[in-house]
Amino acid sequence: MPQYPNLYATINDSQLLSEEFARREDEKDALSKLRAEFVIPTKGDLRNKRYGPKDKLLENGEGTSREDDDEESIYLCGNSLGLQPRRTREYVNRYLDTWASKGVFGHFKTLEGGHPPWLDLDDALKQQTARIVGALPSEVVVMETLTANLHLLMSSFYKPTPDRYKIIIEGKAFPSDHYAAQSQLEHYNIPSSALITIAPPSPDDPYLTTEHILSVISQHHASTALVLLPGIQFYSGQYLDIELITRHCHGLGITVGWDLAHAVGNVPLKLHDWNVDFAAWCNYKYMNGGPGVIGGLFVHDTHGKVEKPKVNGDVQHDNDTQLVYRPRLSGWWGSDKSSRFRMENKFVPIPGASGFQLSNPSALDMTSVLASLDVFSLTSMDALRARSLRLTAYLEERLLRYDNKPPPYKIITPANPAERGAQLSILLSPGLLDPVLEYIEDRGVVVDERKPNVLRVAPAPLYNSFWDIHRFITIFQAAVRKAVASQSTTVTPNGAART
Numbered sequence: 186m187p188q189y190p191n192l193y194a195t196i197n198d199s200q201l202l203s204e205e206f207a208r209r210e211d212e213k214d215a216l217s218k219l220r221a222e223f224v225i226p227t228k229g230d231l232r233n234k235r236y237g238p239k240d241k242l243l244e245n246g247e248g249t250s251r252e253d254d255d256e257e258s259i260y261l262c263g264n265s266l267g268l269q270p271r272r273t274r275e276y277v278n279r280y281l282d283t284w285a286s287k288g289v290f291g292h293f294k295t296l297e298g299g300h301p302p303w304l305d306l307d308d309a310l311k312q313q314t315a316r317i318v319g320a321l322p323s324e325v326v327v328m329e330t331l332t333a334n335l336h337l338l339m340s341s342f343y344k345p346t347p348d349r350y351k352i353i354i355e356g357k358a359f360p361s362d363h364y365a366a367q368s369q370l371e372h373y374n375i376p377s378s379a380l381i382t383i384a385p386p387s388p389d390d391p392y393l394t395t396e397h398i399l400s401v402i403s404q405h406h407a408s409t410a411l412v413l414l415p416g417i418q419f420y421s422g423q424y425l426d427i428e429l430i431t432r433h434c435h436g437l438g439i440t441v442g443w444d445l446a447h448a449v450g451n452v453p454l455k456l457h458d459w460n461v462d463f464a465a466w467c468n469y470k471y472m473n474g475g476p477g478v479i480g481g482l483f484v485h486d487t488h489g490k491v492e493k494p495k496v497n498g499d500v501q502h503d504n505d506t507q508l509v510y511r512p513r514l515s516g517w518w519g520s521d522k523s524s525r526f527r528m529e530n531k532f533v534p535i536p537g538a539s540g541f542q543l544s545n546p547s548a549l550d551m552t553s554v555l556a557s558l559d560v561f562s563l564t565s566m567d568a569l570r571a572r573s574l575r576l577t578a579y580l581e582e583r584l585l586r587y588d589n590k591p592p593p594y595k596i597i598t599p600a601n602p603a604e605r606g607a608q609l610s611i612l613l614s615p616g617l618l619d620p621v622l623e624y625i626e627d628r629g630v631v632v633d634e635r636k637p638n639v640l641r642v643a644p645a646p647l648y649n650s651f652w653d654i655h656r657f658i659t660i661f662q663a664a665v666r667k668a669v670a671s672q673s674t675t676v677t678p679n680g681a682a683r684t
Contacts, residue, residue, distance in 0.1 A: 191602075192575060193582040201582065207655035210579070216572050216646065222560045223268045223473075223648040228629030229254030258629040259657050263645030264419075264447060264608045265633045267473030273556040276300070280552040291548075300555065303548040304522075307539065310551060313558040317472075317566055318445070318464070319455035320483055323537035327468070327481045327554055328518075328546055331446055332361045334465035334482045335413075337541060339369050341513040342440050342463055342488075343411045350375055351409040353402060356384035357391065359419050362444055366413055381405050383414075391421040391597055398425070399433050406437040414441070416448030416464075420635055422598040422608035422643075424452060428459040435460065446470060449481070451573070451606040451645075453566040456483050463488070471607070471645055473557040479550035482538060489537040510534050516543025560647065573607045573646040576654065580609055580644055583658040592662075593617065593669055597639070608643040610635075617668045624664035630657055 193201060200206050211217045229251070260268060279299060283291040292303045301309045311322040318325060328334065343352065350373070352366045363380075370379050383401045385391055402412060412434050417424050427443060434441040443464040448454060450471030456464055464483040468474035491510045513534075517525060519542040521533040534540030584596060593614040598605050613621060618638050625632070633641040644654055 191582055191600075192578045196582075198586060202586065204652075204655060207579075207651040210575070210651040214572060214575075214651075216564060216568060217650060219560065219563065220648045220650060222270055222272070222563070224271055225257045225260065225268065225648070226631075227254060228256050228258050231258050231626075231629055231631065253629065256629065258631060259653050259660070260631045261642045261644055261649060261653065261657060262631045262633050263471055263473075263647075263649070264422075264451075264641055264643035266469055266476055267450075267471055267557070267645065268648055269475070270473055270556045270560050272559060273475070273553055276552050276556040277549065280549060300552065303551075306548055306551040306555070307518075307542070307546055310555060310558060313562055314481060317454070317558075317561060318449060318466075318481075318483060319453065319459075320457045321486055321537075323489065323539070324457060324486055325481060325483050326538040326542060327479055327551055328542050329482075330477070330480045331444070331465055331467040332365055334480050335362065335365045335442075335444065336369075337514055337543070338442060338463045338465060338482060338484070339365065339411065339413070341511055341541070342442060343369055345373050345375060345410050349408055349410040351379045351381050351405055351411075353381045353383065353405060353409055353412045353414075355393070355414050355418065356382035357418065357420055358382075358413075358415060359444070359446070362413065362415070381409070391418070392423060392599060393418070393425070395426045395429060398430060402430075402434060402439070403437065406439060409437075409439050412439055412441040414443060416443050416445040416454070417451065417606050417608070419447050420610065420639070420641075422447075422605050422610050422641065424448070424599075424604050424606050427454070427461065431459050431461055447608070448606065450561070450647075451608075453570050457485065460487075461485060468554050468557070471647075472554070473560070473647070474550070474554040478553055479547055482541065484538040484541060486537065489540065491534050491536045491540065508533065510540070513541055514543070518542040518545055569646045573644070574602050576644040576646060576649060576651065577605065577607055577609060578602060579651055580642065580654045580658075583654060584609070584611065587662060588666075593665060606643075607645055608641055611640045611642060613638045613640065613665075614669075616672055617665065620668040620671065621661070621664040624667060625657075625660050628660045630660055632657075 283296065283299060287294060295302055300306065307327055310327045311325055314325045314327060315322045329337065352370065354362060354366050366380055367377060370377060381401070383393065383398055385393055386397055414425060414430065416427055431441050440462050442462055445454070445464050445466040447470060449466040461483065462485055465480060467480045469476055469478045488511050491508055494507065494509050515532050515534070519534055519540045521535060524533060581596060594611050596609055597612045598609045615638060618634060622634060635641060
């Protein structure tokens with residue numbers, strides 16, 4: 186991947202560390218306006234232990250107030266759960282009104298000023314989803330959830346033989362990916378030793394060089410049936426070279442699939458042009474669809490064809506002739522839409538990714554995803570990526586400048602911006618995580634932890650700002666100083682403090 190310099194490394198401290206600098210960066214960034222598309226929780230909202238808006242509870246004499254209750258929280262956790270788009274409530278209410286007033290007819294009737302009929306919602310999401318992942322509309326579908334989609338895809342693409350039966354995954358893959366791959370082996374009564382994991386060369390550094398990944402794949406290629414890797418590694422935030430790894434696998438005759446949970450909506454993707462075989466993702470992280478919302482998948486056009494068989498080079502047109510298509514676990518929503526309600530029990534798969542659908546998808550879920558997709562349509566992934574590079578570079582440089590001395594933490598996400606998305610993972614010195622978290626959460630900061638010592642901080646380019654990062658650094662570094670000071674002080678048996 187290309188190397189990019191840090192955009193803020195040459196700016197002196199008096200400028201870079203100032204509140205004014207962060208404010209100016211936001212003012213001159215045209216995409217800063219997208220923040221207004223989202224509901225940003227206040228600090229009071231986060232502290233509130235009762236259901237309902239903080240201000241309403243206070244009016245009723247419930248709870249206590251603090252001076253900063255009305256300030257926006259510092260939400261840097263889009264890698265775990267994206268914030269709610271403002272239009273989500275409007276779209277969901279429209280769905281509820283349709284259900285209330287039309288009942289079952291909401292599946293079929295086109296309503297003026299409304300969304301497409303529920304029967305067509307999956308098609309309505311294709312165009313915008315395809316733009317985000319770099320695919321043809323026919324290659325994507327919004328359906329099921331992440332691990333369910335991985336299982337469905339592996340049931341189609343993992344075809345072990347006596348010679349080629351191994352699955353290669355990344356050693357610190359998200360647990361559900363590990364479980365899914367392992368259970369596929371168990372399904373075929375293949376020993377667990379057939380699951381090959383790619384571990385970092387150094388136990389002290391999570392970084393995986395592309396060369397190392399390729400070498401492990403090459404080492405096992407003759408016995409490997411499938412490679413399943415993350416587009417962005419959830420723990421370290423490393424962005425793998427999807428194009429190069431896919432090309433390498435194909436050169437060795439290996440099918441390759443990608444878990445894009447942390448990549449979709451975060452970095453530009455070109456799944457069609459990169460000839461990715463299949464991919465799956467969730468829509469609740471950078472895609473802002475809501476907790477546990479419906480996911481999505483990609484199947485390359487070469488694998489989604491539905492054709493009449495040929496005999497001696499001639500296509501057979503007999504209506505009773507069995508169609509030729511990639512085998513998959515089938516369901517009625519993946520069958521030809523025009524005949525879906527004829528109940529003929531003859532599966533005629535929709536060409537492309539839609540042919541992998543199973544059941545009637547949740548119209549409520551798809552409505553929520555549509556709200557977020559309509560926000561994404563206000564810009565482009567390339568523009569968001571450019572903004573993300575600036576935000577993350579600013580965060581990195583602010584983290585590195587700590588009291589003119591080495592900080593008691595290090596960034597374990599690759600320093601090369603081309604090898605990361607919006608997330609920076611911070612490895613704290615032992616014993617600092619819990620007191621730091623307690624301090625920053627009390628002051629309205631939301632980040633993600635990974636025990637025992639890692640904080641994941643992700644400025645999402647759709648709604649986070651340079652001002653968010655400035656406020657985060659101010660609070661975070663104060664928390665670190667306090668935790669280090671407490672750690673360096675012990676208490677003697679007679680109660681006297683000793684440093």
